[in-house]
Amino acid sequence: MERQPHDLPKDPYSGGSNRPLPPRGFPVSEYEHRLNRAQRLMNEQGIAALLLTTEPEIRYFSGFLTQFWQSPTRPWFMVVPFWGKPIAVIPEIGAAVMAATWLDDIRTWPSPEPEDDGISLLTWTLLEVAGRTGRVGLPMGPETHLRMPLADFETLRAKTSGIELVDATPIIRALRLIKSETEIAKIAAMCDIVSDAFAALPHLIAPGDMEEAVFRTFKIELLRRGADDVPYLVGGTGPGGYEDIISPPASRPLQAGDVLMLDTGSVFDGYYCDFDRNFAIGHATDVTRRAYDTLYRATEAGLRAAQPGATCADLFATMWRELSSGSESGTSTGRLGHGLGMQLTEWPSLTPADQTVLQPGMVITLEPGLNIGPDRMMVHEENIVIRDSGAELLTRRAPIELPIIGA
Amino acid sequence: MERQPHDLPKDPYSGGSNRPLPPRGFPVSEYEHRLNRAQRLMNEQGIAALLLTTEPEIRYFSGFLTQFWQSPTRPWFMVVPFWGKPIAVIPEIGAAVMAATWLDDIRTWPSPEPEDDGISLLTWTLLEVAGRTGRVGLPMGPETHLRMPLADFETLRAKTSGIELVDATPIIRALRLIKSETEIAKIAAMCDIVSDAFAALPHLIAPGDMEEAVFRTFKIELLRRGADDVPYLVGGTGPGGYEDIISPPASRPLQAGDVLMLDTGSVFDGYYCDFDRNFAIGHATDVTRRAYDTLYRATEAGLRAAQPGATCADLFATMWRELSSGSESGTSTGRLGHGLGMQLTEWPSLTPADQTVLQPGMVITLEPGLNIGPDRMMVHEENIVIRDSGAELLTRRAPIELPIIGA
Numbered sequence: 001m002e003r004q005p006h007d008l009p010k011d012p013y014s015g016g017s018n019r020p021l022p023p024r025g026f027p028v029s030e031y032e033h034r035l036n037r038a039q040r041l042m043n044e045q046g047i048a049a050l051l052l053t054t055e056p057e058i059r060y061f062s063g064f065l066t067q068f069w070q071s072p073t074r075p076w077f078m079v080v081p082f083w084g085k086p087i088a089v090i091p092e093i094g095a096a097v098m099a100a101t102w103l104d105d106i107r108t109w110p111s112p113e114p115e116d117d118g119i120s121l122l123t124w125t126l127l128e129v130a131g132r133t134g135r136v137g138l139p140m141g142p143e144t145h146l147r148m149p150l151a152d153f154e155t156l157r158a159k160t161s162g163i164e165l166v167d168a169t170p171i172i173r174a175l176r177l178i179k180s181e182t183e184i185a186k187i188a189a190m191c192d193i194v195s196d197a198f199a200a201l202p203h204l205i206a207p208g209d210m211e212e213a214v215f216r217t218f219k220i221e222l223l224r225r226g227a228d229d230v231p232y233l234v235g236g237t238g239p240g241g242y243e244d245i246i247s248p249p250a251s252r253p254l255q256a257g258d259v260l261m262l263d264t265g266s267v268f269d270g271y272y273c274d275f276d277r278n279f280a281i282g283h284a285t286d287v288t289r290r291a292y293d294t295l296y297r298a299t300e301a302g303l304r305a306a307q308p309g310a311t312c313a314d315l316f317a318t319m320w321r322e323l324s325s326g327s328e329s330g331t332s333t334g335r336l337g338h339g340l341g342m343q344l345t346e347w348p349s350l351t352p353a354d355q356t357v358l359q360p361g362m363v364i365t366l367e368p369g370l371n372i373g374p375d376r377m378m379v380h381e382e383n384i385v386i387r388d389s390g391a392e393l394l395t396r397r398a399p400i401e402l403p404i405i406g407a
Numbered sequence: 408m409e410r411q412p413h414d415l416p417k418d419p420y421s422g423g424s425n426r427p428l429p430p431r432g433f434p435v436s437e438y439e440h441r442l443n444r445a446q447r448l449m450n451e452q453g454i455a456a457l458l459l460t461t462e463p464e465i466r467y468f469s470g471f472l473t474q475f476w477q478s479p480t481r482p483w484f485m486v487v488p489f490w491g492k493p494i495a496v497i498p499e500i501g502a503a504v505m506a507a508t509w510l511d512d513i514r515t516w517p518s519p520e521p522e523d524d525g526i527s528l529l530t531w532t533l534l535e536v537a538g539r540t541g542r543v544g545l546p547m548g549p550e551t552h553l554r555m556p557l558a559d560f561e562t563l564r565a566k567t568s569g570i571e572l573v574d575a576t577p578i579i580r581a582l583r584l585i586k587s588e589t590e591i592a593k594i595a596a597m598c599d600i601v602s603d604a605f606a607a608l609p610h611l612i613a614p615g616d617m618e619e620a621v622f623r624t625f626k627i628e629l630l631r632r633g634a635d636d637v638p639y640l641v642g643g644t645g646p647g648g649y650e651d652i653i654s655p656p657a658s659r660p661l662q663a664g665d666v667l668m669l670d671t672g673s674v675f676d677g678y679y680c681d682f683d684r685n686f687a688i689g690h691a692t693d694v695t696r697r698a699y700d701t702l703y704r705a706t707e708a709g710l711r712a713a714q715p716g717a718t719c720a721d722l723f724a725t726m727w728r729e730l731s732s733g734s735e736s737g738t739s740t741g742r743l744g745h746g747l748g749m750q751l752t753e754w755p756s757l758t759p760a761d762q763t764v765l766q767p768g769m770v771i772t773l774e775p776g777l778n779i780g781p782d783r784m785m786v787h788e789e790n791i792v793i794r795d796s797g798a799e800l801l802t803r804r805a806p807i808e809l810p811i812i813g814a
Contacts, residue, residue: 024658068653070639070672071752073550073745093740096651111741112756114549140557142521143480150547151574167558220630223623228655231638232477244503246475248635251431265477333500334518338480345478349519 019192021226022185024269026063028102030182034061034175035086041171042082048134049126050080050168053147056342057139057172061086063101065270068094074111075148077122081129089122119152123159133162141169143347173347178361183341184385186271187363188394190227191383194266195396197221198277201262207254207281207406211237214260215249222266232265232344235276240288241376245276245333245369256282259378260405265344274340274365275381275395280404288378291328291370292402295380298322298330298368299398302337306366306384306391312354319350319368331369331377339364340383362386363394426599428633429592431676433470435509437589441468441582442493448578449489455541456533457487457575460554463749464546464579468493470508472677475501481518482555484529488536496529526559530566537570544575550754551576580754585768590748591792593678594770595801597634598790601673602803604628605684608669614661614688614813618644621667622656629673639672639751642683647695648783652683652740652776663689666785667812672751681747681772682788682802687811695785698735698777699809702787705729705737705775706805709744713773713791713798719761726757726775738776738784746771747790769793770801 038061042050052058055069058078069076077089088098091111098106107125109118130136138146146153157165179187197218204221205214219230236242237252237260245263254260263276280288298319305318316336323330335354339346341363348356350364358364362385369379380398384391445468449457459465462476465485476483484496495505498518505513514532516525537543545553553560564572586594604625611628612621626637643649644659644667652670661667670683687695705726712725723743730737742761746753748770755763757771765771769792776786787805791798 065655066653067639067641067655070750072552072750073752073756074741091741093651093653097654112549112758113741113760115760117549138557140561142519142524142556144556145479145552145554146557147552149549149551149576150545150553154547169556216630219636220627223627223630229626229638230636232474234474244500246473246500247504248472248474334481334498334520343477343479345480349480351519353520353522 019189021189021268022182026182030180031061031063031102033180035080037175038080038171039082041174042137045137045166045171046135047137047166047168047171048082048130050137050171051126052078052080052139054139054145059270059342060176062088062098062103064088064094064098066094066097075118075152077118079122079125079129087125087129089118089125091118117149117152119155119159123156126160126163130163133164135164135166137168137171138165139169139172140167144169144172176341177339177347177356178359179341179363179385180361183271184361184363186269187273187341187383190266190268190271190273191275191394192396193225193227193268194222194264194273194275197225199396201277202279202403202405205254205405207256209254211249211252211254214254215262218262218264222264227266227268229267230264231267232274233262235260235262237261237281238376240285241291241372241378243375243377245377245379254281254405257285259284259288261379263379263381270342272340272342272344273383273395274344275383276379277398278378278380278402280402282404282406284402284404287372289402291372291378294323294326294328295368295370295378296398296400299366299380299382302366302368303382303384303391303393306358306364306386308358308360308386308388310358312348312350312356312358313352315358316350316352316354319366323368323370329371331371333367333369333379335367336369337365337367358386360386360388426596428596428675429589433589437587438468438470438509440587442487444582445487445578446489448581449544452544452573452578453542454544454573454575454578455489455537457544457578458533459485459487459546461546461552466677466749467583469495469505469510471495471501471505473501473504482525482559484525486529486532486536494532494536496525496532498525524556524559526562526566530563533567533570540569540571542571542573544578545572546576546579547574548576551579583748584746584754585766586748586770586792587768590678591768591770593676594680594748594790597673597675597678597680598682598801599803600632600634600675601629601671601680601682604632606803608684609686609810609812612661612812614663616661618656618659618661621661622669625669625671629671634673634675636674637671638674639681640669642667642669644668644688645783647692648698648779648785650782650784652784652786661688661812664692666691666695668786670786670788677749679747679749679751680790680802681751682790683786684805685785685787685809687809689811689813691809691811694779696809698779698785701730701733701735702775702777702785703805703807706773706787706789709773709775710789710791710798710800713765713771713793715765715767715793715795717765719755719757719763719765720759722765723757723759723761726773730775730777736778738778740774740776740786742774744772744774765793767793767795
C-alpha cells in the first residue's frame with residue numbers, strides 16, 4: 001500500500017524549528033474583543049450598523065472559514081449592530097458551518113434565488129438594526145470591494161432609502177491593522193513552514209528541471225510540511241534576473257546562470273505569509289551577487305527602521321535610499337512592502353504617500369526590488385511584526401549570500 | 408538527494424487514461440471569436456463599450472492569467488470597445504504579463520495610488536471609446552460583482568455622468584455559457600486527473616487517518632497528477648453521512664461506519680472541474696447503500712434528460728422526481744447542479760425557476776443530494792458537456808456501488 005507521509009520526521013534541511021502548530025480557531029474572547037473595538041468606533045461615528053459582504057470581514061467577526069467563497073453564485077452578508085453580536089444573513093447552504101461559530105442570530109434564505117437573493121432578508125435586518133434613517137457603514141475605500149451584484153445593491157438602496165451609507169473602511173482598517181498574539185502566531189507558523197520548505201528546496205530541484213515542475217514540487221513540499229493551502233505561488237527564472245514577479249510558471253528549464261525566484265502566499269488556518277527567496281542556478285555573476293547584496297542591505301535597513309512611531313513613508317525612504325546608493329536602480333512594484341494577515345496583502349503600503357504610523361502588532365512585508373539591466377529585476381521579501389522594541393522577523397532571514405542550486 | 412516525482416509512471420490504480428494534457432493557452436483566433444461574438448451583441452444593444460473589473464472576464468477577453476488577483480490592493484480594468492481589440496487599463500506591475508497576451512493597447516498607472524487608483528486613466532479611456540453620452544455595459548446581475556472600491560466607482564460615475572450604464576450580464580453570460588472545444592478539453596483534462604486521483608484514494612488512506620490528513624493527502628495527489636492548483640477542496644465525514652458539504656477538514660479520525668465525501672474544484676490552465684466522490688469506511692449500512700443507490704439513479708436520470716432543448720428546470724424536475732420516489736427526501740443545497748468552467752460555479756443553475764435552455768457546448772454539473780435522517784446528507788456530483796446527442800460525461804462515472812475503504 002502506497003501512502004503519502006502526513007507527518008514528516010524532523011527535517012534534515014530545516015536547520016530549524018519544527019515547532020508544534022498553534023491551535024486552530026480563536027477563543028470567543030477574541031471575537032468579543034474585535035466586536036467591542038468595532039462598536040466603540042461605530043459609536044464614536046454614530047454608525048448604527050456595519051454591512052459586510054466580503055470573506056475576510058465576515059470571517060473576522062465570526063470565524064466563518066470555508067473555501068465555498070470560490071463560488072461566485074451566492075452573496076453572503078453580515079450586519080454588525082451597534083450593540084449585541086453580529087447577525088449573519090446567509091444562504092441556507094452555509095447554515096451548519098455558521099452555526100458552529102460563536103454567532104447566535106443566523107438568518108438564511110434558499111439561494112440561489114436570482115429574483116431576490118437575500119435582498120429582502122437583508123433589508124429587514126438593516127431596518128431592524130439601524131431604523132429607517134440610521135447611518136450604516138459599508139467598506140467603500142481602498143483595497144475593498146462590494147461582493148454582491150450591483151443591481152441588487154441598487155435594489156437594497158432603494159428599499160432603505162432613508163438610511164445614510166458611510167464609508168466603513170477606516171473602522172475595518174483600524175481593527176485589522178493591529179494583529180492579536182493569536183493571529184501573529186498563525187502567521188508565524190506559516191512563515192516557519194515556508195522557511196523550512198525554502199531551506200529544503202535546493203535538495204528537491206536541479207538544473208534542467210522545468211519551471212512548471214519546480215513550482216509543483218515546491219507547492220507539494222509546502223503542503224507536506226503543514227500549509228493548508230498555497231493560494232499564491234508566483235515567480236520567475238531568467239539569466240541574471242527575471243522579467244516580472246506575478247507570472248505562473250513557464251515551460252522553460254532551469255539553466256546555468258539563471259536566477260530563480262519563488263514568492264508564496266501560503267495559508268495556515270486562514271492566515272497568510274507572503275515572502276520570496278532567490279536562488280542562482282549553477283553559478284551567479286558578480287552583477288547578480290551585487291544586486292542580491294544591495295537587496296539584503298536594503299532589507300537590513302528596513303528591519304532597523306521598522307520601529308513603532310515611524311511612518312510607512314519613513315520606512316519606504318530608508319529602504320529606497322539603500323537601493324539607490326550605488327550604481328543600481330531601485331524598483332518598487334509600486335511599493336516596498338505592505339500589510340498581510342487574513343489576506344495576501346492588506347493595508348498599509350510602504351509608499352512615499354502612506355503616512356500610516358507603525359504600531360506594535362502590525363504585520364508587514366519588507367519587499368525591496370532592483371532593476372537589473374533594461375528588462376530584468378530581483379526582489380527580496382521578509383515578513384515582520386512590529387514590537388515595542390522594533391521589528392521581529394517572522395520569516396527566517398534569507399541567507400546573506402545568494403544560495404546556489406546545482407553548483 | 409530526495410526528489411519529488413514530477414512525472415508519474417502509468418498509474419496502477421487509474422484504470423484509465425493518462426492522456427497527454429492539452430496545450431496551455433488559446434490560439435489568438437479563439438480570442439478573436441470571443442470578441443466578435445461580444446461586439447455583435449453589443450452592437451445589437453447599442454453598447455459602445457464593456458467595462459470589466461473581475462478576473463474571469465478580463466481573462467476571457469485577454470488570456471491574462473495570474474494568481475496576483477489574490478491581492479485585493481489594486482483594481483484591474485478592461486474596456487472592450489464596440490470595434491477593435493480590448494484595452495487593458497491596469498497597474499504597472501501587470502504590464503509585462505499583459506504584454507504577453509494578444510492585446511496591443513495596455514495603459515498602466517503606478518498602483519497602489521489610493522488618491523487616484525486608475526480612475527482618471529479609466530475615465531479618459533471610457534470617454535475616448537464611448538464618448539460623453541455613450542452607453543457602457545457593466546456586469547450588474549446575478550453571480551457578478553464590481554471589483555473596485557465603491558467610492559472609486561462613484562468618482563468614475565461622476566466623471567462620466569453623461570454615460571448611461573447598462574447591465575452587461577446577459578452578454579457575458581451568453582458568451583461564457585457555451586464553451587469552445589479548447590475550453591472543454593481543459594475541463595476534461597482536469598476531470599480526468601481528478602478521476603484518477605479519486606480512483607487511487609482508497610490506496611492512500613486508511614481507517615484511523617485524521618480528516619485533515621486525508622484532505623492533505625488528496626490535495627498532494629491531485630498536484631502530483633497534474634492539477635495546477637486545488638483552490639477548492641471541501642467535504643465531510645460522519646456515521647452514515649455528513650452534516651454539511653462546505654466545511655474544511657476536521658480534527659477527527661475516519662471511523663468504521665463513516666461516509667467520507669471529498670468535493671474538489673481543481674484547476675488546469677485556469678479551468679475548473681467540480682465534482683465529488685463518496686467512500687464508506689470499513690463497512691456501509693443498508694440505509695447508506697440505499698441512499699447511494701438513489702443518488703446514482705438520480706444522476707442516471709439526469710444524464711438521460713440532459714439533452715439540447717431541455718431547460719434547467721426540466722433537468723431539475725427529472726432528478727428531483729427520482730430523489731423523491733422512495734421513502735427518502737431529496738435535498739438540493741439550493742440547486743441540483745450548475746455551470747462551471749473559468750470559475751468553480753457559473754450560470755446556469757438547475758433549479759425549478761431557471762428556464763435556461765440546454766445547448767451544445769454547455770458544461771454543467773449534476774449534483775443530486777439526499778437527506779439521511781434529521782442531520783446527515785449525501786451528495787453525488789458529475790460533470791458533463793451537452794452535445795448534439797445528449798450528455799457526455801467529463802468525469803469518469805462514480806462506481807455503481809459505494810466503494811469501501813479498509814474493508
